[in-house]
Amino acid sequence: MRELFKDWLLKDYNVPKSEGVQFITILMLTILIGMLAIGEYLVDLKATTLPLILSLFGANLILLGAAKRFGKSVIVGNLQLFVLYLMFQLTFITLPNVFHVIIYWMPTIPLLAFMFGNLRTSHIWLVIILITLVLDTVYGNSVMGQSYTAEIPYMPYAFAASIFTITFVACFSLLHNLLGRSYSRLRSKNREVVTLIGQLKEMNDSLEKIVKERTKDIELQNKKLKRYAFMNSHLVRAPLANILGAVNHLDSSCDSSERTELLNIVKVSANSLDDVIKEVGKSLSEKDN
Template identity: 75%
Template sequence: MFRKLKNWLLRDYKVPKSEGVQFITILLLTILIGLLAIGEFLIDLKATSLPLILPLLAVNIILLIAAKKGGNSKLIGNLQLLVLYLMFQLSFFFLPGVFHVIIYWMPSIPLIAFIFGNLRTSHVWLVIILITLIIDAGFGNRMVGKSYMADIPFTQYAFAGSVFVITLVGCFSLLYNLLGKSYSRLRTKNREVVELISQLKTMNGSLERIVDERTKDLEVRNAKLERYAFMNSHLVRAPLANILGAVQHLEEKCDKERADEMLNIVRVSAASLDDVIKEIGQSLSEKE
């Protein structure tokens, strides 16, 4: 059981992140915190205080600039989550009567961690938030009592609720776009793989055809070479041997009758050799 829980907590997937998703998320959070600061300045939201939210806004602007300049994304993302967590906790410690508001805002931290593209961090923050809510419940019970009467004016609560809805919709919109773009990239890669496989099959078919053609060509060439070897060893050498023998005999004996006979043999053998040479040339020049 513990091993399964550990695997679930620490398991992570390399989700391909869209370019600028962290910057866009921090920009959205900065705008929302700015809206809360404006709301707190104009009306008392009964959920936080201006001295708490202004430092948070300043830190978020710094993180936004760092994300825009391409700083360490992992460090920036963790700092953003930590800043949000500290804001919620400080708001609760100074104003325990806002527990009913904080409990709805806290789950946005694991969601934002997931948008940043890290499932492991999202799980870790989920555990931290659950433990924090239990501790806060005990702290609130000790400081305020078993229950408290929340002063919830309509205007302030409607303003804070609107910001919460914008945050929630914005987070899920970013998450949807992140997953949608990742799925689109996977589909594009899959199409590319299918096209490559098709091209490889086409190339394989072409290679097989080329190999078959080359094989047939080699077979024809080998047949020609065998035929040439046969002609060279049988048809060419016989008349040539006759010519060489007749010439040698002429050199040894100069008798006219015998010389005429030898010349006739040389003439016939030379004609035969000429025919064989022509046949060999014709055979080697043939395409098939």
């Protein structure tokens, strides 16, 4: 169980993110925090204080500038999450009777962590948020007792609920676009792989065709060599055998010593020629084999 939890906590699946995702997300949060500040100024939202909201807004402006300056940065992303987390906790400690509001805003942090960093970062922040909710529950119970009375005015809570809804819709829209772009890139890579496979198949078919053609040429050459060996071994040796027979006949019936000597020379030469022709036929036969 421990190893399973450790694997879940630390496992990561990197999703390719464009450089602008972090900046757009921080910009979206800055705008929403600004809307909360305006709402708190115009109507008491009963969930925070104006100094805390303005402090958060100022911190977000700094983070927005850092995101614009440095682009995609793990440090900037985690600073944004920490600032949000700190704001939630300071709000709860300052106003313990807003626990019912804070617990609905805190789950946005693991969601933002996935867009800023990766799955591992999201899991780590999820564990932090769950532990914090337990500790806040214990703290609230010790400060406020078993329960507290929450003042629920319609207009402030309608305003806060609208911003909460916009926040979650914007987060899921960013997440959808992020995953959609990753899916599009994956499909594009898959099409490239399919194209490469098609090209390799064409090359393989072409190579097989070339091999077949070369094999056919080699077989044709072998047939020619066999034919040449056959002609050399039979057609060329046939008249040579007649010459040898005639020489042998003349040799046995000749009385002149001079003619005998000449015929012996012809006989030796003919035998040598026969040996050469045999050797050529033998060599061609060995090459063919």
